[in-house]
């Protein structure tokens with residue numbers, strides 16, 4: 111990853127004469143190695159007075175899950191057992207899904223705020239049958255931000271066109287209009303996407319990034335440490351089943367095999383291959399939706415209509431009709447809600463959803 115390079119390049123590009131301390135990123139990170147004893151490893155994190163949110167990324171040889179978080183007073187502020195089988199999802203970190211685990215803390219406003227001292231994140235390594243593994247080693251990266259208000263944030267995004275996609279004018283024009291839609295949609299919530307448009311050497315049939323992909327790891331090595339990577343290709347996994355996919359909930363700001371959001375433009379343009387105003391609007395909503403996952407948001411209700419997010423201000427509806435009526439305009443609703451002519455604008459976020467987005471360590 112490119113760390114402090116960003117700021118140097120900006121000074122050169124703008125011909126700026128002097129060093130402006132206000133331009134320093136309020137964002138830091140470091141890595142260390144840990145190994146489990148009796149199945150768990152403790153990651154000790156020293157938090158200063160000014161650090162307000164942290165992002166922990168683990169890369170382990172075995173399946174890794176969050177066991178618990180303790181504050182500097184020794185109080186447990188999150189225990190896996192409270193969320194592992196809960197039907198209201200708070201973070202995917204409690205599930206041993208892969209060797210790559212990502213945790214942002216705090217998550218909601220009601221969760222324990224960071225305060226100065228040594229925090230402990232306990233991590234479990236388990237095998238495929240769910241048995242704890244001792245002597246299992248992992249790399250831990252801790253990134254943190256200083257953001258005292260959580261009221262407004264710029265979210266830096268590196269948009270990467272896959273091979274050849276940047277040469278299709280209709281797509282690049284639609285993408286730029288979709289970024290405008292995303293910007294308008296986020297503005298009432300104090301969020302601003304700052305998008306840097308680039309190209310990258312990746313096949314335009316993009317991988318399902320939630321399963322992990324070495325190509326995603328390689329692409330995101332060229333992103334800055336405060337950027338979310340958004341890859342635009344033709345299709346995802348050879349088809350148009352998905353408008354977009356986020357690597358994990360939340361996603362990391364370092365490079366791993368899930369460190370991106372992917373979006374296939376053909377799914378947005380529809381069968382005719384051209385972009386209507388509605389297609390562009392949905393593409394902008396998809397960008398905001400998938401980056402919303404990456405910043406920690408679950409769907410307010412999953413399409414099985416029997417599991418929900420952990421936001422008390424999004425209703426736990428049941429059934430398609432009830433959920434479309436109560437949550438169909440929410441940005442994080444699992445699918446567009448359309449009739450033959452039109453689709454609902456999906457641009458609403460609840461107060462607690464906004465709390466989660468603002469607390470994401472990459473919301474600066």
Ligand SMILES: [Zn+2]
Nearest residue numbers: 399403409444
């Ligand atoms: Zn989604």
